[in-house]
Amino acid sequence: xxxxxNIEPTPNPDALKFLVHPALLKAGSRSFKDFGAxxxxxxxxxxxxxxxxxxxxxxxxxxxxxxDPAAEWSDLIDPICEAIEDLRLPENESGDEAKALSxxxxxxxxxxxxxxxxxxxxxxxxxxxxxxxxxxxxxxxQISYHGAxxxxxSSTSGTLNYIEGLLQAExxxxxxxxSW
Numbered sequence: 001x002x003x004x005x006n007i008e009p010t011p012n013p014d015a016l017k018f019l020v021h022p023a024l025l026k027a028g029s030r031s032f033k034d035f036g037a038x039x040x041x042x043x044x045x046x047x048x049x050x051x052x053x054x055x056x057x058x059x060x061x062x063x064x065x066x067x068d069p070a071a072e073w074s075d076l077i078d079p080i081c082e083a084i085e086d087l088r089l090p091e092n093e094s095g096d097e098a099k100a101l102s103x104x105x106x107x108x109x110x111x112x113x114x115x116x117x118x119x120x121x122x123x124x125x126x127x128x129x130x131x132x133x134x135x136x137x138x139x140x141x142q143i144s145y146h147g148a149x150x151x152x153x154s155s156t157s158g159t160l161n162y163i164e165g166l167l168q169a170e171x172x173x174x175x176x177x178x179s180w
Contacts, residue, residue, distance in 0.1 A: 001088060004081045010064065010128040014054070015148035016073065017128030018063045018084060029059040029130050031146035046083045052076065057130055057147030064128035064147035109136045111171055120163055124149050131163075134180050141167065144180045155179070 038044030052071035129149030134142040164177040
C-alpha cells in the first residue's frame with residue numbers, strides 16, 4: 001500500500017500534490033475530470049466519492065487533487081491521504097499506452113513529444129500537473145492539461161503560448177497549439 005510522504009502546494013490554489021511511495025504506476029498517467037470518468041479506477045473513484053473533488057491526476061509518485069473552490073483543504077486533506085494509503089496496488093500496473101499515429105505527421109509528432117518530455121512535462125509534473133497530446137494533424141497540436149494545470153489560468157495563456165513558441169522555434173514555424 002502506498003504512503004503519502006509529503007503534501008505540496010501547486011500554483012493552483014485549488015490543487016494539492018500528494019507525494020507517495022512506492023510508485024502508483026510503473027508508466028503513464030491517469031486523469032479524471034469527473035466521477036463518471038473515474039469509474040473502474042479504484043483511486044479516482046474513491047477520491048471523487050469524498051465529494052467536493054473536481055479532478056484527479058496521478059502518475060508514478062504523486063497524486064494531484066483539485067477541489068471545488070468553495071471547499072476547504074482542512075476538510076479534505078486527511079480523507080484524501082486515507083484514500084491514497086488504503087489503495088491496493090495491482091501487480092502488473094502499466095498506465096496509459098501511447099497513442100500511435102500514422103503518416104507524415106508521425107515523425108514530427110515524435111519530435112514534438114521529445115521536446116515536451118524533456119522541456120515541458122517535467123516542469124508541469126513539478127507543479128502537480130501533466131500534458132497529454134490529443135491530436136496532431138501536421139500543423140495543429142491539440143493538447144489537454146491534467147492535474148493542477150487542468151484548471152490553472154496560466155496554463156491556458158502563458159504556458160500554452162510558451163509551448164507554441166518553443167515548438168515553432170524548434171520544429172516548425174507553422175505549428176499552432178490549442179488546448180482541449
